[in-house]
Amino acid sequence: MSFPLSGHRGVAAVLSASLLATLAACGGGDAGGDSATAKAGSGTELTVLAASSLTDVFATAGAAYEKEHPGTKVTFSFAGSQELAAQVGQGAPADALVTADTRTMDRLTADTGRPTVIAKNRLVIATEEGNPEKIQGLSDLADPALKVVLAAPEVPVGRYGRQILDARGIDVKPVSQEPNVRAVLSKVELGEADAGLVYRTDAATATDNVDAIDIPDAQNAIASYPAATLKSSGNSEAAAAFVSWLSTPEAQKILRDAGFQKP
Incomplete structure (x- = not known):
């Protein structure tokens, strides 16, 4: 049904009121209505x-x-x-x-x-598959001939890594400091680093490409x-x-x- 533009303001008002009533009944614009929908399993x-x-x-x-x-x-x-x-x-x-x-x-x-x-979690030393540099422990990471990558110090694994190295007075100069542990692991996987400190669980996801050298509990950190x-x-x-x-x-x-x- 259509109405001329003039002379039917009363009808328009009735229709508007009816529409608002319908929306209110359906919960439109009401946070409670959203909550009810969620509870209904939408x-x-x-x-x-x-x-x-x-x-x-x-x-x-x-x-x-x-x-x-x-x-x-x-x-x-x-x-x-x-x-x-x-x-x-x-x-x-x-x-x-x-x-x-x-x-x-x-x-x-x-x-x-x-x-x-x-x-x-705990840390391990990740090396290239087969450990070609024969890395045996944390002290080996101080060898300037090695390309070692660590996470940045503001990253938890980077902070844990620095903690265990500093505790033993091991001076490691990383070739890069990465924004997260997966970036460290990737550098070792791709052969861009000889070794890196990562979580044991991360090394376990890449056993086809990296070896994990255990760090003794007394020298390790718990995440x-x-x-x-x-x-x-x-x-x-x-x-x-x-x-x-x-x-x-x-x-x-x-x-x-x-x-x-x-x-």
Whole structure:
């Protein structure tokens, strides 16, 4: 039905009132309506910021979580923990955060819920396959003829690496300092470095291309992985559920199978 432009303002007003009533009944423009839709199971998308060293294991964990929680999709964004902290500070849209150290997480208390350590890790010396330079321990990394690559000192694995080297008075001059542990591993895999300090779990993902030289416990450092929800999350309940799930037996088995240690 159509009406002339003049003489029908009363009809238009009635139609407008009817339209507003319909929208109100459907919850349009109402945060409560959005919440009701979410509860009805329309699907939840979670974005998790995670340390680079979790890249492979979280692919497995994410698939397991989605299978156990139909209607929930988990998307991961991997980077060095210091980069993740910067993203959180800049207000990047995300629901949860997992770093490779407690120091980084502790600086974000205003932005996160209470963190829970979900795993631990240790460092190894990654070398080219076959260890052609015959590297046996940390002291060998001081050889100026070796091309050694480390993570930058603001990166957790870089800080751990410097910590264990300094504790033994070993002076290493790296040919480069990388933004995350995967970049260190890549340099060794590609033959651009003779050795690098990486997490044991990262070396385990590249056994066809690198060897891992163990570092004795007394000379090593323990990396802790805290997980927390982000206060800016639009899916706070779902984010909390995912963070809690990371401590369940199923998730812990996935982490153990990948070489991570118990929290």
